[in-house]
Amino acid sequence: MEIRYVERDEFGKIIGDYANPQPGRAEEPIADNSEELMAFYKPKEPTYADKRAAEYPPIGDQLDDLFKRGAFSPEMAAKLQAVKDKYPKE
Numbered sequence: 001m002e003i004r005y006v007e008r009d010e011f012g013k014i015i016g017d018y019a020n021p022q023p024g025r026a027e028e029p030i031a032d033n034s035e036e037l038m039a040f041y042k043p044k045e046p047t048y049a050d051k052r053a054a055e056y057p058p059i060g061d062q063l064d065d066l067f068k069r070g071a072f073s074p075e076m077a078a079k080l081q082a083v084k085d086k087y088p089k090e
Contacts (some may be wrong), residue, residue, distance in 0.1 A: 002032040015038045
């Protein structure tokens, strides 16, 4: 059994694991075979949101499609068009 040093968030959840103490960050010793540390490394089942995000088109493509279809307010469309005019496609 080795000792590791963990960093925790404001709720006490482990967010980092280190071989050596990290002053001001990870000073709490924990056994490397502790259930809590093992759970930190256990692969997490993706949520529906994770699965959707992985398959959606990039946000830039989504926004560009909305712009081209005229779904933005006139004010927002003018701002976007000004940027497109300033930096035309090469």
